[in-house]
Amino acid sequence: MKRMLLIGALAVLALSLDLGAQDARGVVDAASRAMGTATLQGVSYSATGSSYSVGQNYTAGGAWPRFTVSKYDAALNFGVPVMREEFQRVDDENPPKGGGAGPYVPESQQGGIRPIPFGPQTTRAMRDGRTENGALLIWLTPHGFLKGAAANNATVRAGQRGVQVVSFPAFGGKYTISGTLNAQNLVERVETKVSNPMYGDMALEALYSDYRDVNGVKFPMHIVQRQGGFPTFDLRVSNVQPNSDQAASLTAPPRPAGAPAAEGPARATAKELAPGFWALEGGIPMSFLVEFRDHVVVIEAPGNEERTEAMLAEVKRVTPNKPIRYVVNTHHHSDHSGGLRAVVAEGIPILTHQSNKAYYEKLFRNPSQVVPDKLSRAPKAAVIEGVGDKRVLTDGTRSVELLHLSGNLHADSLLVVYLPKERMLLQADAFAPRPPGAKPLPSSPYTTNLLEHVRKRKLDVAQLVHIHGGMDPFSALVETANRRGTN
Ligand SMILES: [Zn+2]
Ligand SMILES: [Zn+2]
Structure with missing residues (x-):
């Protein structure tokens, strides 16, 4: 009896899926007609508004920092497919x-450091539709979504408020792209999930509103993109040109589809900066290793799982038989914290500013199913110890001081690491020295705050060690912090 019911239920399920696929074809066709997608080979458009930097928020868990977009130009060729984006922020x-x-x-x-000098900063990107990243960004556009749905076994279900939600799988089911069609058959939202080394699975969304008709093509005049729940772009569109020459002339970027990054496998190499203190080179930002009598402490786990495993292997090679007591995290920015999930998976406790503790404990429970990592395959509770104003790690022979740069506008959780015996201060992002010959900058408030802390805390610093690479005498900090003037 039970089995009969189950078979019955499966049959109904199969029937409804089938209908879903057939319905989806009709729904996507109707939306493509309403939007003018069927005759659209390409489109170019301009905009102004705001852009935001993912993973660079002032407070852990807060919104991404905003920049003004003074000019934005995009061109899309659906046939290649390729999208060119250029904007000034x-x-x-x-x-x-x-x-x-x-x-x-x-x-x-x-x-290097904010405020970014010398006027607008230009970003150019070619989104290659043969790569995962490029394809996702093209499918995220309203017409790109409908073309993707038409070509990729879409299904449809009824959503709330009379909308229809069309979904299709991509890259062997790794991604599901879902679009919401409103009662006028216009795409008002497209979303998927992408993978991030620090955040795990992350929602990527685009919201489309204020549609206008441009030569029979419906195009949204307001575009909002969000990642992890916070805006990455908020654009007011102008000058939409369906089937423009500019779009038609776009060709595929030279890099072959799916080619791996040219860097090769991650590796780390220890370089001794002082007795018992090493830089672990192999990428920027870097990690550092401090040896105590019966254990070691690692400073920073940037990058991702692969880089962190290479870094931890180098630690074991340099200081065998000494357990890693802590990994110190200087702040919550994703370029400094992308390896922390791998640290949690290894069961190593993390030391970070106390303002990150509750957020990290929750964050590292996030699934990472788009690109499964060790932590998602074998979930483990993160062991996080919060640092307040100051925490001294010592075994009686040497000490390492973790100091909070309170009031620093780069990140509210920013820590520096002071090695009193070595007279060294490790810092991230509060001071970005410029190469010889570069135009000098007026001081950043991030840098003056660092110098204020050194003075207030009476630190005896001979050398600054930059977590983004390089070392400088203390005088370089004093000189930069005291520089006046405007850009
Ligand atoms: Zn930072
Ligand atoms: Zn940084």
Whole structure:
């Protein structure tokens, strides 16, 4: 009897899925007609608004920091498929709060620290539709979504408020792309989940509103993209050109589809900076190793699981038979914390500012199913110890001081690491020295705050060790922090 019921239920389920697929074809066709997608080979458009830097929030769990987009131009060719994006952003938050300056770029002399100098900063990107990332971003656009749904076994279900939700699987089911069609058959939202080393599975969403008709093509004049629940773009669109020459002339980027990044496997190499103190080189930001009598402490776990495992293997090679008591995390930005899930999976306790503790405990319970990592395959509770204003790690022979840079606008959780015996201060993102010959900058409030802490705490610093690479004499910090003027 039970079995009969089960077979009956399965038959009904199979029937409804089948109908779903047939319905989906009709629904996608109707939306494509309403939107003008069927005749749309490509489109170009401009916009202005805001962009936001993922993973660079001022407070852990808070919104991504905002930049003004003074100019945004996109062109899409659905046939290739490829999308070209170019935009200019201006760092006009006053004062700046959070990260997001990006690495230093020699051509523009921009990046490294906020406020970003010398006017708008230009970003150019080619989204190659043959790669996962490129395909997802093209499917996230309203017309790209309908073309993707038409080509990829879509199904449909009724949502709330009379909307229809069309979904299709991509890359062997790794991703599900879902789009919401409103009563006018317009795409008002597209979403999927992407993988992030620090955050695990992360919602990627695009919201479309204020549709206008441009030569028979419906196009949204307001575009909002969100990642992890917070905006990454908020754009007011203008100058939409369906089937533009610009879109038609786009060709596939030269890199072959699916080619792996050129870097090769992750590796780490220890370089001794002082007796019992090493930089673990193998990527930026870097990790560091401090040896105590019967254990070691690692500072920073950037990157991802692969990089962190290579780094931990190098620690075991350099200091065999000494357990890792802690991994110190300087702040919650994703470039500094992408390896923490791997640290949790290894069962190593994490030391971070106390403002991150509750957030991290919750964060590291997030699933990572899009790209399964060790922590999602064998979930483990994170062991997090919060640091207040100061925490001293010592075994009587040497000590390491973790100090909170309270009031630093780069991140409210920012810690520096002081080695009194070595007279070294490890810092991330409060000071970004510029290469010789670069135009000097007025001081950043992030840098003046660092110097204030060194003075207030009476630290005896000979050298600054930059977690983003390189070392400088203390005088470089004093000189930069005292520099006046405007861009
Ligand atoms: Zn940062
Ligand atoms: Zn950084």
